[in-house]
Amino acid sequence: xxxxxxxxxxxxxxxxxxxxxxxxxxxxxxxxxxxxxxxxxxxxxxxxxxxxxxxxxxxxxxxxxxxxxxxxxxxxxxxxxxxxxxxxxxxxxxxxxxxxxxxxxxxxxxxxxxxxxxxxxxxxxxxxxxxxxxxxxxxxxxxxxxxxxxxxxxxxxxxxxxxxxxxxxxxxxxxxxxxxxxxxxxxxxxxxxxxxxxxxxxxxxxxxxxxxxxxxxxxxxxxxxxxxxxxxxxxxxxxxxxxxxxxxxxxxxxxxxxxxxxxxxxxxxxxxxxxxxxxxxxxxxxxxxxxxxxxxxxxxxxxxxxxxxxxxxxxxxxxxxxxxxxxxxxxxxxxxxxxxxxxxxxxxxxxxxxxxxxxxxxxxxxxxxxxxxxxxxxxxxxxxxxxxxxxxxxxxxxxxxxxxxxxxxxxxxxxxxxxxxxxxxxxxxxxx
Amino acid sequence: xxxxxxxxxxxxxxxxxxxxxxxxxxxxxxxxxxxxxxxxxxxxxxxxxxxxxxxxxxxxxxxxxxxxxxxxxxxxxxxxxxxxxxxxxxxxxxxxxxxxxxxxxxxxxxxxxxxxxxxxxxxxxxxxxxxxxxxxxxxxxxxxxxxxxxxxxxxxxxxxxxxxxxxxxxxxxxxxxxxxxxxxxxxxxxxxxxxxxxxxxxxxxxxxxxxxxxxxxxxxxxxxxxxxxxxxxxxxxxxxxxxxxxxxxxxxxxxxxxxxxxxxxxxxxxxxxxxxxxxxxxxxxxxxxxxxxxxxxxxxxxxxxxxxxxxxxxxxxxxxxxxxxxxxxxxxxxxxxxxxxxxxxxxxxxxxxxxxxxxxxxxxxxxxxxxxxxxxxxxxxxxxxxxxxxxxxxxxxxxxxxxxxxxxxxxxxxxxxxxxxxxxxxxxxxxx
Numbered sequence: 001x002x003x004x005x006x007x008x009x010x011x012x013x014x015x016x017x018x019x020x021x022x023x024x025x026x027x028x029x030x031x032x033x034x035x036x037x038x039x040x041x042x043x044x045x046x047x048x049x050x051x052x053x054x055x056x057x058x059x060x061x062x063x064x065x066x067x068x069x070x071x072x073x074x075x076x077x078x079x080x081x082x083x084x085x086x087x088x089x090x091x092x093x094x095x096x097x098x099x100x101x102x103x104x105x106x107x108x109x110x111x112x113x114x115x116x117x118x119x120x121x122x123x124x125x126x127x128x129x130x131x132x133x134x135x136x137x138x139x140x141x142x143x144x145x146x147x148x149x150x151x152x153x154x155x156x157x158x159x160x161x162x163x164x165x166x167x168x169x170x171x172x173x174x175x176x177x178x179x180x181x182x183x184x185x186x187x188x189x190x191x192x193x194x195x196x197x198x199x200x201x202x203x204x205x206x207x208x209x210x211x212x213x214x215x216x217x218x219x220x221x222x223x224x225x226x227x228x229x230x231x232x233x234x235x236x237x238x239x240x241x242x243x244x245x246x247x248x249x250x251x252x253x254x255x256x257x258x259x260x261x262x263x264x265x266x267x268x269x270x271x272x273x274x275x276x277x278x279x280x281x282x283x284x285x286x287x288x289x290x291x292x293x294x295x296x297x298x299x300x301x302x303x304x305x306x307x308x309x310x311x312x313x314x315x316x317x318x319x320x321x322x323x324x325x326x327x328x329x330x331x332x333x334x335x336x337x338x339x340x341x342x343x344x345x346x347x348x349x350x351x352x353x354x355x356x357x358x359x360x361x362x363x364x365x366x367x368x369x370x371x372x373x374x375x376x377x378x379x380x381x382x383x384x385x386x387x388x389x390x391x392x393x394x395x396x397x398x399x400x401x402x403x404x405x406x407x408x409x410x411x412x413x414x415x416x417x418x419x420x421x422x423x424x425x426x427x428x429x430x431x432x
Numbered sequence: 433x434x435x436x437x438x439x440x441x442x443x444x445x446x447x448x449x450x451x452x453x454x455x456x457x458x459x460x461x462x463x464x465x466x467x468x469x470x471x472x473x474x475x476x477x478x479x480x481x482x483x484x485x486x487x488x489x490x491x492x493x494x495x496x497x498x499x500x501x502x503x504x505x506x507x508x509x510x511x512x513x514x515x516x517x518x519x520x521x522x523x524x525x526x527x528x529x530x531x532x533x534x535x536x537x538x539x540x541x542x543x544x545x546x547x548x549x550x551x552x553x554x555x556x557x558x559x560x561x562x563x564x565x566x567x568x569x570x571x572x573x574x575x576x577x578x579x580x581x582x583x584x585x586x587x588x589x590x591x592x593x594x595x596x597x598x599x600x601x602x603x604x605x606x607x608x609x610x611x612x613x614x615x616x617x618x619x620x621x622x623x624x625x626x627x628x629x630x631x632x633x634x635x636x637x638x639x640x641x642x643x644x645x646x647x648x649x650x651x652x653x654x655x656x657x658x659x660x661x662x663x664x665x666x667x668x669x670x671x672x673x674x675x676x677x678x679x680x681x682x683x684x685x686x687x688x689x690x691x692x693x694x695x696x697x698x699x700x701x702x703x704x705x706x707x708x709x710x711x712x713x714x715x716x717x718x719x720x721x722x723x724x725x726x727x728x729x730x731x732x733x734x735x736x737x738x739x740x741x742x743x744x745x746x747x748x749x750x751x752x753x754x755x756x757x758x759x760x761x762x763x764x765x766x767x768x769x770x771x772x773x774x775x776x777x778x779x780x781x782x783x784x785x786x787x788x789x790x791x792x793x794x795x796x797x798x799x800x801x802x803x804x805x806x807x808x809x810x811x812x813x814x815x816x817x818x819x820x821x822x823x824x825x826x827x828x829x830x831x832x833x834x835x836x837x838x839x840x841x842x843x844x845x846x847x848x849x850x851x852x853x854x855x856x857x858x859x860x861x862x863x864x
Contacts, residue, residue, distance in 0.1 A: 019641035027761035029769045140607070149604040152645060154586060171603055172581040175572070208670065209451035211663035213584060213645055230662050231643035237666065238640065241673030242755055248680070249744075249751040257756060258766075261773055265780040268748050272785055275744045279737040280792070286733045293725070293732050300725050300732035301718045304848070305711040307736070312681075312707045316700050319681040323674055324689060329459035334690075337461045341693055348697040353704055360712070416736070 010039040018044045022051030025060070029258045034063055045072035050080045054254035057087055070095045078104060079124040079232070082111040110225065119203050120196030122236070123217040123226035126150045129157045130183060132166055137179035139169070152229040154213040158187045165193050165216055165224045193218040196225060200236045205328055207233045244326065244404040250274070274409060282307070282416040289424035292432055298365045299427050302374055305357060307419030310381035313349060314411045317342045317389025322403050325393060339390045346386030350379035369431060377423035381415060388414045442471040450476045454483030457492070461690045466495055477504035482512045486686035489519055502527045510536060511556040511664070514543040542657065551635050552628030554668070555649040555658035558582045561589045562615055564598055569611035571601070584661040586645040590619045597625050597648055597656045625650040628657060632668045637760055639665045676758065676836040682706070706841060714739070714848040721856035724864055730797045731859050734806055737789065738855045742813035742847030745781060749774045749821025750843050754835050757825060771822045778818030782811035801863060809855035813847060820846045 013021065013036065021040060025033050025048070037060055040048065045064070049057055049072065061069065069092045073081060085093065085108075097105060107125040114120025127150055130139055139156070143149065155168040167189040177186050193216040194203060207215065207230060214229045242253035250271025255264075286293070286303070293300050321338070324330040330338065354375035362371030392410050393403035445453065445468065453472060457465050457480070469492055472480065477496070481489055481504065493501065501524045505513060517525065517540075529537060539557040546552025559582055562571055571588070575581065587600040599621035609618050625648040626635060639647065639662060646661045674685035682703030687696075718725070718735070725732050753770070756762040762770065786807035794803030824842050825835035 017641055019643075023641070023759070023761060027756070027763070027766055029766065029773075143607045144610075146608055148608055151643065152586070153604055154584070154645070171607070172585055175575045175603070176578055176580055178576075208663075208666055209449055209455070211451075211583065213586070213662065230645065230666070231640075234640055234662070234666060234669065237669050237673065241669065241676070244673070245676055245680075245755060246751050248677075249748045251748060251751060253755075257752060257761070257770065258773065261776040261780065264773070265777045265784075268745070268777060269781050269784060271748065272741060272744055272781055273788075276737070276741060276785060276789065279740045282736055282740075283733050286736070290729045290733060294729045297722045297726045297732075300729075300735075301715050301722060303732075304718070304736065304739070305708070305715055308711045308714075308844075308848075309704060309708060312704055313700070316681045316683060316703065319678050319683060320689060323677060323685075324459070327455070329455060329689070331459070334459055334461060338689065341461075341690065341696070344693040345697045345700060348693065349701050349704055352697075352701060353708060356705075357708065412740075416740075 006035075006039065009036070013039055014041045014044070018047035019051045022048045026052055026056050026257065030059070030260070033059070033258070037063065042068060042072060046074075046076045047080075049073070049084055050076065053256065054087065055256040055259060057084060059256065061087060061089070066092055066095075070099075074099060077124060077126060078107045079111055079122070079126075079226075082108060082121070083116070085112060107226075114196050117200040118196060119194045119198040119200070119217050119228060120225070122200060122203060122228045122232050123196065124150070124229060124232075125226040127157060127214075127227045128153060129159045129163075129224065130169065132158050132160070132184035132187065133182065135180055135182045136174055136177055136186060139174060139183060140179060152214055152231060155191075157216055157224055157227065158183055159224050163223050165218045165222050167191065168216065191216070193222070193224075194228065195220070201240060201326065202328070203228060204233050204236045204240070208237075240326070244322065247402060247405040248408050250405070278409060278413040278416070281413060282420055285417050285420045286424065289420075289428055292424060292428045296370075296427060296431060298367070298370060299424060302361060302370075303420055303423050306374060306377045306381055306423045307416045309353060309357075309378060310385040310415030310419045311412050313346060313382045314385030314389040314415050315408065317346070317386050318393060318403075318407050318411050321390055321393045322407060325397055325403060330394070335390075335394055339387070342386040342390045343383060346382045347379070350382030353382075354378040370427075373426050373430065374423060377419070377426055380422045381419045384418045385411075385415050438467075438471065441468070445471055446473045446476070450479035451483045454480050458484055458488050458689065462491070462692065465491070465690070469495065474500060474504060478506075478508045479512075481505070481516055482508065485688065486519065487688040487691060489516060491688065493519060493521070498524055498527075502531075506531060509556060509558060510539045511543055511554070511558075511658075514540060514553070515548070517544060539658075546628050549632040550628060551626045551630040551632070551649050551660060552657070554632060554635060554660045554664050555628065556582070556661060556664075557658040559589055559646075559659045560585060561591045561595075561656065562601065564590050564592070564616040564619065565614065567612055567614045568606055568609055568618060571606060571615060572611060584646055584663060587623075589648055589656055589659065590615055591656050595656055596654050597650045599623065600648070623648070625654070625656075626660065627652070633672060633758065634760070635660060636665050636668045636672070640669075672758070676754065679834060679837040680840050682837070710841060710845040710848070713845060714852055717849050717852045718856065721852075721860055724856060724860045728802075728859065728863060730799070730802060731856060734793060734802075735852055735855055738806060738809045738813055739848045739851030741785060741789075741810060742817040742851045743844050745778060745814045746817030746821040746843045746847050747840065749778070749818050750825060750835075750839050753822055753825045754839060757829055757835060762826070767822075767826055771819070774818040774822045775815060778814045779811070782814030785814075786810040802859075805858050805862060806855060809851070809858055812854045813851045816850045817843075817847050 021044065025036060028036060049060060073088065073096055111123065155170050158166045158169055160166055167187040168191045169183055169187045173186050196217055212230060214227050216227050217225045219225055239253055246253050357378055358371035358375035361374050362368050388411055393407050396403040396406055453476065457468060460468060481492060505520065506528055543555060587602050590598045590601055592598055599619040600623045601615055601619045605618050628649055644662060646659050648659050649657045651657055671685055678685050789810055790803035790807035793806050794800050820843055825839050828835040828838055
């Protein structure tokens with residue numbers, strides 16, 4: 001890249017939105033990422049740091065002067081600052097916090113006292129509140145005095161003297177109602193407020209159900225703490241989706257696609273190690289029947305079929321239940337129904353494919369008894385797979401472990417072990 | 433359930449939001465679902481039908497009188513009606529369309545002429561448009577004359593006499609700017625409009641990047657067709673997330689969790705059949721080396737380890753690339769970088785775990801050469817897994833096949849076949 005090309009890139013770059021630059025940075029290998037970062041308009045730097053994922057952010061912060069960081073981060077909204085707070089060097093934090101107003105500092109503390117993945121962590125204290133006893137004309141004049149409204153202001157929050165939440169006034173009602181009408185007559189009082197301890201996932205489901213743009217957050221005394229806006233909820237849904245997909249492979253949604261090779265390798269190694277353990281467990285089960293295999297080598301040829309079909313059938317049930325849990329659609333009553341249904345489906349498919357596999361096997365190895373054996377083993381494994389696929393995620397959920405992370409590994413272990421054990425065990429009893 | 437309990441349920445039910453009732457219906461087994469559906473307030477029926485997934489909707493429609501359906505569906509917004517249009521019986525459609533105004537009929541046709549998963553399919557023609565040459569006071573009076581605004585109206589769309597899109601007027605600017613100012617001076621002209629052919633996924637990324645509540649859709653002549661609102665975008669993100677998770681197991685996000693057993697079994701059977709084919713392929717590879725296994729039965733014990741480690745390592749790369757493709761973060765230039773990086777990670781982890789497996793194997797079977805063999809096979813399979821994990825989704829994407837559906841099956845086939853072939857092949861050459 002010569003300097004002519006660089007200044008061309010710089011011009012193009014600074015026409016982009018911070019989120020687009022963040023996207024670009026995430027998709028660049030490390031060296032190019034640093035070059036582009038240095039070309040970026042410093043005014044956008046703060047917003048870009050908020051948008052990139054955790055690991056990319058740490059890398060960028062490492063390559064930025066402290067003074068530039070203070071300037072970049074100082075202009076951020078309180079909730080955004082709270083999101084990246086812990087990634088910033090202490091010296092920078094010290095300067096940023098010192099430069100804040102007392103009110104902003106209190107707000108930052110309030111947001112940071114809650115878990116990042118809760119309503120409290122998502123909320124933004126920046127909002128417009130009004131009193132119930134004024135008329136809409138007063139509200140309109142009050143808004144005109146402000147030069148701008150916080151982003152995504154679709155409603156104003158009505159509070160009493162003690163900041164207790166009373167209801168909302170929709171901007172659309174403000175615009176279409178006679179300005180002589182009072183706030184208390186126009187406001188909506190049945191908009192439920194969220195508690196700061198609600199999980200981010202439940203906040204997202206709430207926004208989805210009610211098609212909201214913003215929603216109030218109140219403490220246990222019904223005092224208004226802040227509001228959550230749909231742009232943050234969209235990020236929650238995307239992050240949860242990425243997380244549940246990537247965690248199936250033991251990955252983290254905040255990992256950098258272009259992390260240094262050694263760092264990536266180290267991270268992946270842990271997951272491979274866990275799986276190696278379960279693979280050795282399966283090997284040990286096979287080892288028990290080594291003498292049987294020595295006599296009938298066809299067993300070695302066929303045994304992966306029983307194990308893999310169990311794994312596939314089990315993962316179908318597993319995915320269905322994981323999704324149901326994420327959508328809050330599975331409780332104790334219907335879990336039982338679901339289990340019965342999955343067992344029935346597993347049995348039906350077990351019998352169907354057992355016939356197919358038995359026929360092919362019988363023909364391939366010219367042995368009806370081998371065909372019968374593998375068929376029975378397949379039925380057993382598919383029923384166990386349905387049972388495991390339904391109960392593992394529900395059990396993990398009860399133990400507060402993310403079923404998407406551990407579910408797949410445990411399921412495969414079960415279907416491998418049962419698959420090998422049933423097939424080789426039956427063969428040892430009936431074939432030898 | 434006695435009639436007392438039923439009337440209690442009915443009272444509780446009709447305090448819920450349509451989306452919550454939809455959720456409840458989806459999580460109920462078939463019989464209970466019908467009972468609850470009959471108790472539901474008919475006024476909410478239309479919105480509930482829009483919210484439930486395709487298969488549940490078809491079931492509910494089947495159990496509803498035609499007259500009730502006409503009443504339920506007649507009051508829906510155009511974009512919502514378009515979404516469920518094809519699921520409705522022809523008689524009902526005929527009556528609904530006949531009752532529509534000419535304008536609504538034209539709008540419905542326009543929305544339905546686009547793919548459901550495109551900007552055109554997502555858009556809603558219901559919006560407020562204004563002219564550039566009036567002042568804000570006129571706009572305020574115009575809005576007051578309407579008794580209500582369409583949901584999620586955070587901006588008004590400025591168009592010329594021919595309905596050509598000129599820019600947007602944010603409601604917040606309308607509220608904070610002097611009412612003598614003209615629309616043309618206050619409007620924002622750099623808000624990009626979307627083409628109706630843009631895919632739903634790209635619409636979602638656009639909303640995420642720009643934190644939007646609504647965005648205009650224009651045709652190729654820049655004529656305003658409608659707008660997309662964030663509540664529909666949230667549903668797109670959720671659906672895509674569900675789809676990519678469930679399609680890994682060959683499931684469809686529109687399937688009913690409580691579909692009749694035979695229907696579920698039939699659907700799952702297809703996926704099991706595909707996987708059975710690949711399992712037999714792997715078995716056939718093992719079969720080639722049956723004579724070798726007969727001589728060294730330890731090979732049968734150990735071979736699943738090589739195959740399964742390859743599958744795990746490959747799926748890590750696969751998931752990373754599938755996510756990158758979904759986020760539009762992988763192009764031709766960085767795909768090459770990514771491939772090299774994944775190959776390096778695969779090699780490193782291959783060597784690391786080869787040493788571990790070789791040591792354990794050597795100790796278990798008291799054979800250094802067997803340990804060496806499995807180590808080499810493991811390195812080969814992990815490198816092939818990285819290569820396959822990176823290239824399979826990119827190739828599928830180029831062929832316009834969803835990498836999440838087919839990627840996993842193809843990858844497992846590759847890692848199984850290469851795993852068995854390399855381990856047993858090496859053993860045949862060097863051990864016998």
